[in-house]
Amino acid sequence: MTTIKEIKDQLSNKKISVQELYDDYYNKAKKSELNSFNQLLEPEYNKQNIINSQSRYDEEKDLPLDGIPLGIKDLFCTKGIATTASSKILEKFIPEYESRVTQNLLNDGSIFLGKNNCDEFAMGSSNETSFYGPVINPWKNKNQINDHLVPGGSSGGSASAVAEKICVASIGTDTGGSIRQPASLCGVVGLKPTFGSCSRWGVVAFASSLDQAGPITNTVEDAAYLLNSVSSYDPNDSTSSNHKRDNFLEGIGKNFDRPITIGIPSDYLKDVSSEIIEQIENTKKHLTNLNINFIDVEFTTTDFALSTYYIIAPAEASSNLARYDGIRYGYRGKGDSLEEIYVNSRSEGFGEEVIRRILIGTYVLSAGYYDAYYRKAQRVRRLIKDDFQRILKDVDFILTPTTPNEAFKIGEKLDPIAMYMNDIFTVPTSLAGLPAISLPSGLSKNNLPLGIQLIGNYFQEKNLLQMASLLEKEFGFNG
Amino acid sequence: MSDINIKKVSYLAKLALNDDKAALYEKSLSEIIEWVDNLKKIDTEGVKPLHNITEKNQNIRNDEVVKNNSTEEILSNAPEKAQNFFRVPKVVE
DSSP states (O other), X not given: OOOHHHHHHHXXXXXXXXXXXXXXXXXXXXXXXXXXXXXXXXXXXXXXXXHHHHHHHXXXXXXXXXXXXXXXXXXXXXXXXXOOTTOGGGTTOOOSSOOXXXXXXXXXXXXXXXXXXXXXXXXXXXXXXOTTOOOOOSOOOTTSTTOOBOOOSSSHHHHHHHHHTSSSEEEEEESSSTTHHHHHHHTOXXXXXXXXXXXXXXXXXXXXXXXXXXXXXXXXXXXXXXXXXXXXXXXXXXXXXXXXXXXXXXXXXXXXXXXXXXXXXXXXXXXXXXXXXXXXXXXXXXXXXXXXXXXXXXOSSHHHHHHHHHHHHHHHHHHHGGGOOSSXXXXXXXXXXXXXXXXXXXXXXXXXXXXXXXXXXXXXXXXXXXXXXXXXXXXXHHHHHHHHHHXXXXXXXXXXXSOSSOOOXXXXXXXXXXXXXXXXXXXXXXHHTOOEEEXXXXXXXXXXXXXXXXXXXXXXXXXXXXXXXXXXXXXXXXX | OOOOOHHHHHHHTTOOOOHHHHHHHHHXXXXXXXXXXXXXXXXXXXXXXXXOTTGGGXXXXXXXXXXXXXXHHHHTTOSSEETTEEOOOOOOO
């Protein structure tokens, strides 16, 4: 396993050059057959960045992520580089500006290998809705070795690429679980920060009250490195928080100097398989030596979280995606009138799941249904948030499975509701805006990775990463 | 069964669905709406809608003019343009 810290040490000690490091990852990415990149940047594009990075190492003035080859989910606007959201409607879109998150990563010296495949407009839990085709999970079911498995979604390309180690880390986005669920299915670490931590400016919008960028990495420490870079106040995002950020690396690997209590919600575990429950039991066993106290907690709103999410997220999506009209940018369908251009551009440019979500959203926002669905869901959302606040008064962290199942076969889940159920454990945290991290906890009987999710309190990512790093050490999971 | 008029919903969303697609989405939407209808079981009497988790610290920035893009840059992604404008079919007769 090669961590950011180890790579940086090698670069500082001249064991490897920035160019050699880049070539190594570029060549691996070029050879990959898992479709995890929509676009791999030509080496020519990174030439100057690599030279600049190398001279900073030579002068011992290296930046926090200097020379580190990253994947970027194709949902972040990157100046001069096609940004498609894995949709036909944005196939030829080349942003004239850089998203805040990717600008931060560039400012910290990282090198972009390319744009990671994802579900179209980040709508999906298996990366099968991408216009560029499904991404393949590097893991195989040992009992069905020839099957291609989904990497999860929507940041499936990011998770697959990090697990295949063709990029050191990737930046994804999470609306209802799109970082944590693929991380779990691919056996890597995925952190969704508190809503408001990372700027949404320049991120193709899906559901603006939920969308949040975050790292997908091989280790918890790497996640802290990336979070240090991407978490920042941005006046261009009205929901960006302007509190002072912690140094998220500070707690990594250190024991807590106070007793820690972790709550395990019994209501999350009532319908899950024994294999998933085992992950939780296993986690408890691993932590007994560390002065950690476990208590059972029970939410009253869990049964309503998915319904709330599948009203609010499509409603916001239908509004956000109204901008794709074929006039100013993106795909334009043929038409003799404005109306025809609008309708043809959208009907031909959007894929099946995106159209489904726009229709759901349009329905729940339409006259006569707004109060019954949208307004109602927003009220329930407050109850969900309050429910978390009640439980977080008594515990430091909440421990749950990340997903109800291991990675499944591409093409296996055709029913939308069955697909939505993948996010049953990640969606409640998203609605509450809380930070949560998924880390690999073990392997299933089929030899596929399973993950657990730790949830912390608002803006407590430093503690959350610290806790996760201790757990990671105990698990000793080696992808 | 819900009362989804898929033609009306798709009209509002500026999407054209052929009859097969319309039937497919009508069925799919009905199932999803029925599935989310369990929200009727939770009492929200007197609960204020939550629009945004960060409702307490919405930031307002000063309305200052900054030049961060040009007409040329903005038009570079236009599917059709003419001179300094987006090009569309004639709107006014």
